[in-house]
Amino acid sequence: MxxxxxxxxxxxxxxxxxxxxxxxxxxxxxxxxxxxxxxxxxxxxxxxxxxxxxxxxxxxxxxxxxxxxxxxxxxxxxxxxxxxxxxxxxxxxxxxxxxFLQGENLSDLLLEEPLPLSRFLRIARHICLGLQVAHEGIVIEGQKCPIIHRDIKPSNVLVIQDNTLGELAKVLDFGIAKFLGDVPEKGQTSSFMGTLAYCSPEQIEGRELDHRSDIYSLGITMYELLTGKMPIQAETHSIGSWFKAHHFQKPVPFSVASPELRLPPALEELIMACMAKSPADRPQSMAEIIQVLTALEEQFGSGRVTQPGIDPIGTMTSQLPAHPSQPPVA
CATH class of the missing domain: 3.30.200.20 (Phosphorylase Kinase; domain 1)
Structure with missing residues (x-):
């Protein structure tokens, strides 16, 4: 500091x-x-x-x-x-x-240990609810403009403790977000923006993206939250090495990454599907993912589950949580 x-x-x-x-x-x-x-x-x-x-x-x-x-x-x-x-x-x-939000980002939480299932399901659903409104878009000059985050990873999710609602996860940092419908930036298709370890195969190519690119990054993030490990590894931290890894390397099965971990088969299938190399093979919307997570949370979660898509905002301009501040930085 x-x-x-x-x-x-x-x-x-x-x-x-x-x-x-x-x-x-x-x-x-x-x-x-x-x-x-x-x-x-x-x-x-x-x-x-x-x-x-x-x-x-x-x-x-x-x-x-x-x-x-x-x-x-x-x-x-x-x-x-x-x-x-x-x-x-x-x-x-x-x-x-x-x-101003006091809390911990998910990267800091992962330094302690992977998330237990019930906590994971709640936090993952919150991330999806945040991404769902981004993918649905905002109105700019009378036109609906969907937003692709392009940098979903544990450090861009903040977890806070709200006195009324309990633990909440919030998506941070739309600094490199893509507004669909924008005039393309000059040279954008040939440049890479994002974090190499979490980006989709199409993102690392510099191609035009849709919301399914965020779904791939979400899949890697969910895998890491449960295992504390990355599903794929590059030989070196370079665009070339990560290009090969994202395009050709299969994610390590949960049973190999964490043999002691016992996950519901539906959750394993969901996360592996999110990490499919082709966008067409992934879940096609956040609504699909929320539906699965909500059903699992009702079965394995430790608290009440709100209906998917119902996300009361209220007046939450200040929080009184318990951890040192970790605000978003691009």
Missing amino acids: SDPSRDTNIGQVLMNRYQLTELIGKGSMGRVYRAEDILLGGVPVAVKFLSQTLLNDRMKTRFAQEARAGALLGQKSMHVVRVLDYGMNNEEIPFYVME
């Missing part, structure tokens, strides 16, 4: 409202600060700035899209981190304001 005395942003007040108090995360796409909403009496929020190295028109447009996606999807589902505001600071650097 940076020394606050050297960070000139600390103490800055944005839009006469959001006072930056602490740098809490940084990545290649930008920095995230904890801030206080002075207008609302000091309610904590998180503020993400676009990196100064990315201040070109294309990245500013993408950053604005990321903010719009978070705002609109966050209104539709409690399982997407909600964006509350957007603006520019005095140096014309764009930022957006998010709900």
Whole structure:
């Protein structure tokens, strides 16, 4: 973490409202600060700035899209981190304001141990509910625009403890999301965006994607959550090695990866189907996956299951959970 005395942003007040108090995360796409909403009496929020190295028109447009996606999807589902505001600071650097959530991302949870079945089923269903609203799309200039996340992985899912609803999983970081219906970005079909270990075969080729690419990444994520291991391995961490792995390597069977693990056959079949090399061989929608997970949760889960697709949002702009903050960083 940076020394606050050297960070000139600390103490800055944005839009006469959001006072930056602490740098809490940084990545290649930008920095995230904890801030206080002075207008609302000091309610904590998180503020993400676009990196100064990315201040070109294309990245500013993408950053604005990321903010719009978070705002609109966050209104539709409690399982997407909600964006509350957007603006520019005095140096014309764009930022957006998010709900401040204390919790752990799934990568941190996996450092302790794989998830037990009942907890896995609940968290996996929450991820699917968040992705379902993204795939259904948001309305931009009167047109429905489906969104492909393109970077589903454990570190992009935050788990929080809500006083009323219990444990909730929220999808983070739509920083490289694809808005279907957009005019293609110049050179986009020849470039790779995403995380090599989790991307679909078609994604690593740089092809145009649909929602089934996220389903592949979800399959790898679900496998890892249950076993603590990756279903496929590349010889080296290069695009060429991962290209071969995603295209030609079969996922390691659950019985080999974790011989002691006893999963319902329907769950094994679902996850293996999500990781099919061809999009046509995967489940064709999040609704299909939610249906299977809900049925399994009713049988093996430890608590009440809401009906699939019913996702009450309420007013959840603040949470009071139990773990150190881990906000999204691109």
